[in-house]
Amino acid sequence: MMWKRLLLTLFTLTASGGIAAQQKESAFNMPVGVTEVSRDAFDMHMLLFWTCVGIGVSVFSVMAWSLYHHRRSRGAKAAKFSENTTVEVVWTIIPVLILTAVTVPATAILLKTNAESPNPDMVVDVHGSQWKWKYVYPEEDISFFSNLATSSRDASQMNPETSPADAPDYLLAVDNPLVVPTDKTIRLRITSDDVIHSWWVPQLGFKLDAVPGSFNNADIRIDEPGTYRGQCAELCGTGHAYMPVVVKALAPPAYAEWVAEKKEAAAKEAAQASGPWTMETAMAQGKKLYASACASCHQANGQGIEGTFPALDGGKITTGPVKGHMDIVIHGSEKNPVMQAYGGQLSDREIAAVVTYERNAWSNDTGDLVTPEAVEAAR
Numbered sequence: 306m307m308w309k310r311l312l313l314t315l316f317t318l319t320a321s322g323g324i325a326a327q328q329k330e331s332a333f334n335m336p337v338g339v340t341e342v343s344r345d346a347f348d349m350h351m352l353l354f355w356t357c358v359g360i361g362v363s364v365f366s367v368m369a370w371s372l373y374h375h376r377r378s379r380g381a382k383a384a385k386f387s388e389n390t391t392v393e394v395v396w397t398i399i400p401v402l403i404l405t406a407v408t409v410p411a412t413a414i415l416l417k418t419n420a421e422s423p424n425p426d427m428v429v430d431v432h433g434s435q436w437k438w439k440y441v442y443p444e445e446d447i448s449f450f451s452n453l454a455t456s457s458r459d460a461s462q463m464n465p466e467t468s469p470a471d472a473p474d475y476l477l478a479v480d481n482p483l484v485v486p487t488d489k490t491i492r493l494r495i496t497s498d499d500v501i502h503s504w505w506v507p508q509l510g511f512k513l514d515a516v517p518g519s520f521n522n523a524d525i526r527i528d529e530p531g532t533y534r535g536q537c538a539e540l541c542g543t544g545h546a547y548m549p550v551v552v553k554a555l556a557p558p559a560y561a562e563w564v565a566e567k568k569e570a571a572a573k574e575a576a577q578a579s580g581p582w583t584m585e586t587a588m589a590q591g592k593k594l595y596a597s598a599c600a601s602c603h604q605a606n607g608q609g610i611e612g613t614f615p616a617l618d619g620g621k622i623t624t625g626p627v628k629g630h631m632d633i634v635i636h637g638s639e640k641n642p643v644m645q646a647y648g649g650q651l652s653d654r655e656i657a658a659v660v661t662y663e664r665n666a667w668s669n670d671t672g673d674l675v676t677p678e679a680v681e682a683a684r
């Protein structure tokens with residue numbers, strides 16, 4: 306029940322007096338969050354909320370009292386004057402004082418939000434791109450893409466058999482979240498590889514634009530382990546709703562374990578990738594790359610979306626000459642810029658892998674193994 310929840314919220318707000326530490330998350334209020342800045346912002350918000358309530362109550366009480374006591378049936382006579390300097394001075398000065406009193410703490414919090422400490426414990430580079438995030442840990446040599454989770458992706462299509470209600474955290478779930486340790490100051494260096502995006506996580510009290518060609522830097526420090534969800538907050542094209550932000554904060558020992566695992570997996574992959582170029586290697590690498598770079602449009606099952614993204618399963622190009630297939634992936638489509646040129650983003654090996662995959666996945670069975678050398682020659 307909407308009303309019941311609203312009343313309950315107002316009641317808890319009243320009871321807690323808006324102190325972040327004791328505040329329960331409420332569906333009708335902003336989140337308290339898990340960083341110092343987010344709690345400061347919450348307290349500021351509650352202070353202003355109660356100030357407004359106080360002003361509202363006093364103004365409307367005076368008004369109600371006046372209406373009641375000076376009604377005509379009581380023989381009240383309207384006073385006939387205009388302008389009253391004293392009243393005007395008072396109703397100018399009081400709001401000025403209130404606004405000034407608010408500006409000082411609000412500015413202090415604003416400066417703290419998006420602040421950079423002199424010695425962050427670690428650095429993460431955040432790249433926005435249409436329509437996914439990429440996280441790079443320069444000190445650990447770790448880097449990965451964070452794509453919309455397939456559960457959300459499937460439910461978001463016009464599929465009568467699935468509905469958003471079936472997808473956990475619909476449009477707020479990703480395959481690989483940003484993993485960070487708690488109680489460490491983390492410098493985020495945010496940039497974009499194409500258009501302007503914005504990295505926003507309400508519970509961290511953090512939002513910063515991702516602008517191509519420059520880095521916006523700011524720190525986060527998370528107190529509580531947990532999973533925190535946000536979204537791209539700058540309209541960035543048709544996939545804007547499909548690039549959520551998910552941050553997983555782990556206690557430092559669990560984080561160290563995650564880093565070790567991630568490095569081991571990367572080493573394994575590197576060993577495999579530098580091995581001989583076989584159908585098996587190409588298909589395995591191609592499948593992964595397809596899922597992260599291509600499936601958002603062409604779909605995991607290669608069926609595309611009718612009228613928008615062509616099907617690659619049984620497609621003219623994916624089952625036609627290899628040259629034409631490599632061409633559109635390397636140089637993009639001349640007819641439709643939505644199919645970007647991947648030549649600059651992917652290595653020869655990666656393109657060879659994804660093209661091989663597309664030619665042999667689903668019902669495609671050309672048997673073609675495209676080599677990195679062939680890709681290099683086609684560039």
Ligand SMILES: [Cu+2]
Binds near residue numbers: 433503538
């Ligand atoms: Cu975006």
